[in-house]
Amino acid sequence: MQPLASVPSRTEQVYASIRESICDGALQPGTHLVQEDLAAALGVSRQPVQQAMLLLKADGLVVEHGGRGLTVAPLDAAMMENHYQIRVVLDRLAARLTAERAAADDAFRARLRKEGDVILAEGEAAAQAGSAAEAVRHDVAFHSFVYRMSGNPLIGTTAEPHWYFLRRVMIGVLTHADRGALVWRQHRDILDALVAGDGDTAERLATDHVVGAQQALLSELAAGRAASLFGGGRQTPAR
CATH class of the missing domain: 1.10.10.10 (Winged helix-like DNA-binding domain superfamily/Winged helix DNA-binding domain)
Structure with a gap:
């Protein structure tokens, strides 16, 4: 060979x-x-x-x-719901595992805070700059950071192909639904719970964050404001 x-x-x-x-x-x-x-x-x-x-x-x-x-490829609204269902399971698991590691290890907790704050600062700056694509890159970076910090390398590799599809609609949702500031407030709350070692709160916040993003997408589709994301509006929102 x-x-x-x-x-x-x-x-x-x-x-x-x-x-x-x-x-x-x-x-x-x-x-x-x-x-x-x-x-x-x-x-x-x-x-x-x-x-x-x-x-x-x-x-x-x-x-x-x-x-x-x-x-x-056009985007299928029903299939996007499937991607979000997978993502919420992975994000909840990553949040739980990361919080448990923080609760058991002071050095890990300090690293989590330091590295997480850098990612938050960069993401908040990108959101304020007004580039939806750049803001989404930082959004993915935050969640990928939590996946890595969970200690389970399979979470990130499992999530990666789903992000290819989710990133396509996240840009449109940020643009049409004006969720940029809310997204980064939620990220900061998630990080605070992780650093505190509070697995229950971190898992709940992670769930609310992902479900909220999915609901925002479906709302924008129902209102017709993000239909162009789905190939000229031929797809209808899933129910």
């Missing part, structure tokens, strides 16, 4: 770049993906773009669209 390369392949780089453009909303649902154009924009040949498209299809982020070829 040949030794594995220590740097990402060209295909992996192209895949990551297109995936981030989809997750950040730069490539909207229904966007026709022309491989020649993508290759030119990224400064690569068509081959890594073709290979990246196969990976994105496997993720469910791009789909075949009749004779048009590949397009950015």
Whole structure:
């Protein structure tokens, strides 16, 4: 066997770049993906773009669209509820485990506070700057931090593919529902409970935070303000 390369392949780089453009909303649902154009924009040949498209299809982020070829996948409201259901279970578990670690270890508690405060400060600044995509990146960073601090490495890896879909709607919800300030107040309350070692409160706050985000999405869809996120409004909110 040949030794594995220590740097990402060209295909992996192209895949990551297109995936981030989809997750950040730069490539909207229904966007026709022309491989020649993508290759030119990224400064690569068509081959890594073709290979990246196969990976994105496997993720469910791009789909075949009749004779048009590949397009950015529309978002299905019912499926988004499924993603949120998984996320709330993972966030509750991470909060419980992190709080338990904080209650048992003063050094861990101090580290949790120090590193968490840095993430909160960066996220609050991003929210105030008005970039929804950047604010969502910091939002994910906060939750990923709690996953890491839980001590269970499987939480983060399990959550990662769900974030690809959740990030796409979170940007729209922040934009339309004006939840930026509320989100970071809730993050701060969660961190306070974690540092206090209060597992019950941390778990409850984490649950309220995720359920509130889901309800905000469904409310915006019902009002028609975020319908464009779902590929021109063809999807209806789940009940």
